Amino acid sequence: MFNRLVVRYDDRPQQERRTDDDVWRKYKRDLESRHILKYLQPKKIAVQDDEVEFQYAWKNGVWHCLEPVSLDLSAAESIRDKAHRWLGQMMSVKDAPERFKVYLLLGQPQQEALQAAYDNAVSILRKLPVEKEIVRESDAAEFSERFAREIQLHEGQG
Numbered sequence: 001m002f003n004r005l006v007v008r009y010d011d012r013p014q015q016e017r018r019t020d021d022d023v024w025r026k027y028k029r030d031l032e033s034r035h036i037l038k039y040l041q042p043k044k045i046a047v048q049d050d051e052v053e054f055q056y057a058w059k060n061g062v063w064h065c066l067e068p069v070s071l072d073l074s075a076a077e078s079i080r081d082k083a084h085r086w087l088g089q090m091m092s093v094k095d096a097p098e099r100f101k102v103y104l105l106l107g108q109p110q111q112e113a114l115q116a117a118y119d120n121a122v123s124i125l126r127k128l129p130v131e132k133e134i135v136r137e138s139d140a141a142e143f144s145e146r147f148a149r150e151i152q153l154h155e156g157q158g
Contacts, residue, residue, distance in 0.1 A: 017072050023107030024068035030144035036151045050092040060154045063100040070107035076117035083121035090128040101131040108137050
């Protein structure tokens with residue numbers, strides 16, 4: 001009975017889902033090749049009753065906070081829920097005393113059937129009530145080049 005009900009499903013190939021860390025590795029390669037990772041540091045954006053910590057941030061007048069967000073999840077509801085979670089977090093800290101801009105470095109679903117859910121999530125993320133830039137994986141190299149140029153210009157003036 002165990003074989004019939006359980007084991008036979010063990011052989012089904014599970015599609016590998018990417019975590020936020022997996023998505024970061026993709027963007028990190030492009031940033032690393034431009035020698036700017038050394039300028040990034042953790043930053044906590046806080047208000048009286050809440051805070052959000054970003055692992056990768058750089059300050060140039062405002063805090064530029066990079067956040068890898070994997071939307072390569074197994075269900076459309078999970079993708080939507082993650083976008084809503086980010087919307088809520090940014091709503092909570094939008095009035096922080098320090099100015100900041102969030103760069104959401106997205107990881108797209110590998111399953112074509114979840115593309116509509118991904119597009120809807122991007123639409124939800126555009127509603128973040130803070131200064132933001134949404135970066136799709138297909139634009140990772142262009143973003144990294146532009147971001148590196150901004151850092152190099154600023155650091156060159158220092």
